[in-house]
Amino acid sequence: MTITAPKLDVMGSACRCIICHDYGDRDRLGNSELRTIVHVKEYGWSVVLIAPRDGLPGWAFTTGLWHSHRSPELAVFGLEPYDMQTIVNNLGDHAAAGRPLTAGQERRDATERHAVLLRPIHDRWYDRLLVEALRFYRRPPLPFLQVVWPDEGGRYPWQSGSDPRLSAAQPSLWLSPDTHPRGSWTS
Template sequence: MGSACRCIICHDYGDRDRLGTFELRTIVHVQQYGWSTVLTGPRDGRPGWAFTIGLWHTHRSPELVVFGLDPYDMQTIVNNLGERAAQGATPAPGQERHDATERHPVALRPVDTRWYERLVPEAVRFYRSSPLPFLQVVWPDAAGLYPWQPGADPALASAQPSLWTPPAEHPPGVWTS
């Protein structure tokens, strides 16, 4: 991926006078705070999720997405990791981070780009290009096991998808229907 940002802040696509309230608010948040956090409520039998828009623009840090927790907790997690990125601790695939929340560590996994339109379309519209880097922030079960580890609570798969897996190969469930 090249370093040129193709977002609606950096590039004039000739439609700035037609941007909606969401896009305009996102621009303000990115310019003021460095990124914006989007909360998506539960729908279609899926738990809610939260993701960032603007970390790539401002800090050349991957955008972040987290699923299935309380909205406040998800917002806190991505904002804490965003603040760490702003301080130079850029999130990277394969990391286990203990600085996202006091409750538990989280693991970072790369998101397959084929999930973007389904789960983070607002980020795609902001950047007007793909692939932009996205990491899924994955939380463990009560025993500290992540969904891919043997013995992990099967309920993790319902609460948070495995976005590092292409949609066509993802186990059937609420995330693939």
């Protein structure tokens, strides 16, 4: 009989996701959680697509990268759904292949269209924008990175001369909600 050590989360304790830990409610999991479990077991992660709503652009994020590969989960905002899903899946493939994803990296392997920059997401945004991931992991903290894309001139939203539409399409989630510029993402 082989005994394997439990997967550890960012705090060094055993993984607390709904795959690794029985919370006693598996018979009451919804279709979303069940689909996520199947995707994580089969592919290593799942991608959640959120449609535009309440004046906000859509977004996409992963659930399961941390469970399967000890890689930060990813979120991208404001692009077409197919493009967002492609970006997080490409980066997930790189993480699964042993090419780590870390805050501050500019990656040219996420999409053929442009580079992206990875920024850490402040954990106070999780319950506002990443609820499905919280339901899967049941407790933060877990690392999330925002995949930030530049304008056509290659400038990121915080850089001088960048297209002002970037900030409307992509929140600055590395800032806490209290220090984020007021707008549609903070209301």
